[in-house]
Amino acid sequence: MTINWFKYASPASFYFLAGRMVPYFATLAIIFLVVGLYIGFFVAPTDFQQGEAYRIIFIHVPAAWMSMFLYVIMAFWAGVGLAFNTRLSSMVASAIAPTGAMFAFLALWTGAWWGKPMWGTWWVWDARLTSELILFFLYIGFMSLQAAIDDPKRADKAGAVIALVGVVNVPIIYFSVQWWNTLHQGASVSLVQSPKMATAMLSGMLIMTLAAWMYSIVMILTRTRLIILERERHTAWVSELKEGVLE
Template sequence: MATWTWFHRFGSPPFVYRIAGRCAPWFGAGAVLCIAYGLFGGLVLAPPDYQQKDAFRIVYVHAPAAWLSLSCYTTMAVAAFVGLVWRIKVAHAVASALAPVGASFAFVCLATGSLWGRPMWGTWWEWDARLTSQLILLFLYLGYMALRSAHDDLQRADRASAVLAVVGVVNVPIIHYSVYWWNSLHQGATVMKADKPSMPAEMLVPLLVMFLGFTLFQLWVLCTRLRAEILERERNARWLREEIQEGA
């Protein structure tokens, strides 16, 4: 029983509001440090790639953005599912706060991929399987946000968009593999060689640090957005008034 009581508190808006406020600066500081080191290591310390020269360095932004756009969607769907099944308001707030973050990462991933494609493939856009499935992921995010904004009633918006997020997350692997299947039929997978030489440590370490930094950055943004979301949802609650008066 005792083990469950601490868990239950994550369903209460005041508790989450305070925890998010307390964690946000730590995540923020960690993100700034990691990204600063990762950028320095990736852009200055790492040697240029023997094939792609300096163009490969965009990977330090591109790959973490791609990873976060996917993980945001999964987290969003899990939060939506939790909110749908156990009717936890905070879970819906998490899903709602995450959607624009994930959509931005998907967009950054597409934009950097396109920038990299210009010198490497000689074109801004290639119907590559990875780019295409990333584009569809962006569409999924846009659909989710559109559905949310189309409802006036907050509770209904929460629950309807939660159903969509769950349907979407079941579909993501199907879409992903069908796009790969389609792509392998239409053009050989020549774009990225499968037998890539493994990265030397001075290239890999900054990349891993960037992954960590982007994840911390996402948590930082999530905490901040979640607080804003709770502020808006609980604007008539007494605890919030007391909390704000205390802080002032």
């Protein structure tokens, strides 16, 4: 049996496939969010050092992780689009940027509101915080650059360059707490060590991360579909869509 792997690389097929997948991911996002918040507020114990303030972790860590994951995925698809001239990959990259920027902003915001009661300051120019701020600016730069260029093909190429250059920042964020002496605490969860936190705290955090993943998938698929319609509106298949069938 041969599978046509390139079938869904065509924007038209992807448009319908993505449209069918969105409701499932949206349902999963809501389920994970409800379960994650329940564990976060009603099951996870009070922290012996930070009291209840640590409960910010259930959005702070998932938001920070997502901002980094999404950047790498965005750079990957932008790079594929640049190298192979595949329209859909560049569209996906453009669809990821706003959600990534939103999570980077949330990581910074919740970090500030956690830093104030724990460190006594909203902000310090330390390595972790500064590199995350740079990540936020990279997303904004990618979006403004694409918005400033009228020709989508040139916008994709220019965006891909900024996305690929900026990807060096991601390991800098991740390892910043080891490489420099920072105010930010080290990793609470790593692949090589057992987690340094209570099981309920950890599971709440991981379930909230799953919710953030599902939410991101919904946003990215929906936005990709809109970009497809925007860019392909002069093609036959879009004009053949019946009024109610746009969904």
